[in-house]
Amino acid sequence: MTTQLQLDSHGSVPSHALDVLQDDALLPICKACGTQYSAPTPTCPICEDPRQFVPASGQAWTNLAELGPSRTVSIVRDDEDVRISSINVDPPVGINQTPFILETAGGSYIWDCAATINPALVGYLLGLKQPLKAIAISHPHFFASSLTWSRALRVPLYLCEADNRWFQRLSDIRPEDKVEWWSGEAILGQGVKVVQCGGHFPGSCILYWDRLQEPPPAELPTKPVPVSGIIFTADTIMVQPTQTKFTFIWSAPNMIPLDPRAVLKILKVVDHLPFAQATSTWPNRFVREDAKKVLQDSVRAHLAACGWAAEGDQLVPLEGSVQEGVLAGAD
Numbered sequence: 001m002t003t004q005l006q007l008d009s010h011g012s013v014p015s016h017a018l019d020v021l022q023d024d025a026l027l028p029i030c031k032a033c034g035t036q037y038s039a040p041t042p043t044c045p046i047c048e049d050p051r052q053f054v055p056a057s058g059q060a061w062t063n064l065a066e067l068g069p070s071r072t073v074s075i076v077r078d079d080e081d082v083r084i085s086s087i088n089v090d091p092p093v094g095i096n097q098t099p100f101i102l103e104t105a106g107g108s109y110i111w112d113c114a115a116t117i118n119p120a121l122v123g124y125l126l127g128l129k130q131p132l133k134a135i136a137i138s139h140p141h142f143f144a145s146s147l148t149w150s151r152a153l154r155v156p157l158y159l160c161e162a163d164n165r166w167f168q169r170l171s172d173i174r175p176e177d178k179v180e181w182w183s184g185e186a187i188l189g190q191g192v193k194v195v196q197c198g199g200h201f202p203g204s205c206i207l208y209w210d211r212l213q214e215p216p217p218a219e220l221p222t223k224p225v226p227v228s229g230i231i232f233t234a235d236t237i238m239v240q241p242t243q244t245k246f247t248f249i250w251s252a253p254n255m256i257p258l259d260p261r262a263v264l265k266i267l268k269v270v271d272h273l274p275f276a277q278a279t280s281t282w283p284n285r286f287v288r289e290d291a292k293k294v295l296q297d298s299v300r301a302h303l304a305a306c307g308w309a310a311e312g313d314q315l316v317p318l319e320g321s322v323q324e325g326v327l328a329g330a331d
């Protein structure tokens with residue numbers, strides 16, 4: 001269950017934020033993936049990469065000046081945990097990125113980003129009861145217009161160093177910008193951190209929120225809020241449509257599964273975190289119960305489908321699998 005709040009007007013928006021939106025209004029944004037560029041370019045490297053695609057109709061561009069007035073932005077609040085909401089853009093842009101807002105006791109965070117940002121959204125985000133602390137991005141498919149967001153909201157932008165080359169606004173990062181390149185793990189605030197898992201991209205990461213450290217929210221909900229840890233997984237660990245299983249994809253649009261070795265590594269990185277819920281950055285993809293056991297079972301199922309089983313950190317071929325035949329033939 002969710003509650004939707006449409007943002008069609010804005011209160012006071014600082015002049016610096018309006019200046020940022022104005023300055024970046026005409027920067028090219030790829031229509032297919034929503035990535036914003038520093039300057040016009042003939043092709044979009046994100047879409048040329050096999051993890052995305054150039055539409056059959058060809059490369060096309062838009063910008064914030066076009067998107068702002070032509071899109072409706074709304075906030076969709078999760079009724080199970082009123083501290084979690086997502087930013088929806090209608091009609092969708094790019095790959096329909098729907099960033100999350102986490103309103104924790106220690107501050108608010110934006111997880112992942114979208115192409116569209118307008119004064120109404122800026123006004124809403126700057127008016128959150130818990131001040132915004134950071135934007136963190138899971139991987140290059142969500143880089144979108146994140147430098148514009150970071151400048152307009154004046155919050156640090158956390159990007160994993162391993163995916164540095166995919167950031168399409170490297171050339172105009174200024175000394176005063178708050179871009180934080182990190183590796184391995186980065187603490188965003190009390191109980192909130194990003195953890196690099198690799199897989200889909202070398203810098204693919206999850207956001208972990210340890211809700212056990214949270215005092216009850218000020219506005220008491222009608223039912224107890226979840227207190228377990230929760231992971232926000234984006235494409236690194238995708239929630240299947242059943243919302244009771246995960247899957248592991250290298251290229252979602254081109255339907256290429258993830259290498260079993262990378263899947264095993266993801267489990268190793270995430271398995272030590274205490275969590276019971278998980279959600280990926282797409283609407284209605286939420287595992288509400290026993291998410292860690294679901295993850296362990298899903299990894300086992302993925303490996304088995306590829307002909308492998310895990311023994312500790314090692315992969316061994318399943319009896320009768322193609323892999324066993326290949327290995328036997330190599331002896």
Ligand SMILES: [Zn+2]
Nearest residue numbers: 030033044047
């Ligand atoms: Zn693109």
Ligand SMILES: [Zn+2]
Nearest residue numbers: 139141200235
């Ligand atoms: Zn992706």
